[in-house]
Amino acid sequence: MDDCLFCKIIEGTIPSTKVYEDDLVYAFRDIAPQAPVHVLLVPKKHIPGWADVRGESDELLAHLMRTAAVIADQEGLGNGYRIVSNCGDHACQSVHHLHLHILGGQQLTGQMA
Numbered sequence: 001m002d003d004c005l006f007c008k009i010i011e012g013t014i015p016s017t018k019v020y021e022d023d024l025v026y027a028f029r030d031i032a033p034q035a036p037v038h039v040l041l042v043p044k045k046h047i048p049g050w051a052d053v054r055g056e057s058d059e060l061l062a063h064l065m066r067t068a069a070v071i072a073d074q075e076g077l078g079n080g081y082r083i084v085s086n087c088g089d090h091a092c093q094s095v096h097h098l099h100l101h102i103l104g105g106q107q108l109t110g111q112m113a
């Protein structure tokens with residue numbers, strides 16, 4: 001999609017620090033990390049958010065989740081990590097391209113909101 005920051009990152013028009021890539025997904029380091037490891041994992045296909053996934057393939061969505069675990073292993077997060085995904089205004093989603101935050105590398109707080 002022309003006007004999407006993460007689509008531009010996936011295309012390489014905007015630079016990023018790549019962590020993982022395959023045919024369906026792309027992962028890169030967050031520009032403003034909230035933990036020692038903070039990776040963003042996105043589908044290559046532009047999907048604005050969780051509110052828009054109903055028509056998407058189970059294969060893609062399962063692959064996205066499974067890849068989060070692969071990346072956590074790759075990043076050495078054996079002591080634990082958090083997967084966060086913001087959807088919509090109340091959750092402060094700022095980039096409207098579906099993404100998972102993978103956070104770890106230190107003890108995280110018990111707070112969810």
Ligand code: DGP
Nearest residue numbers: 016028029030031032086092093094095
């Ligand atoms: P969210 O607020 O859940 O929509 O998360 C968007 C994340 O995207 C936020 O943690 C900061 C990150 N981000 C925004 N712009 C850029 C960028 O240009 N490069 C990278 N690597 N991350 C970005």
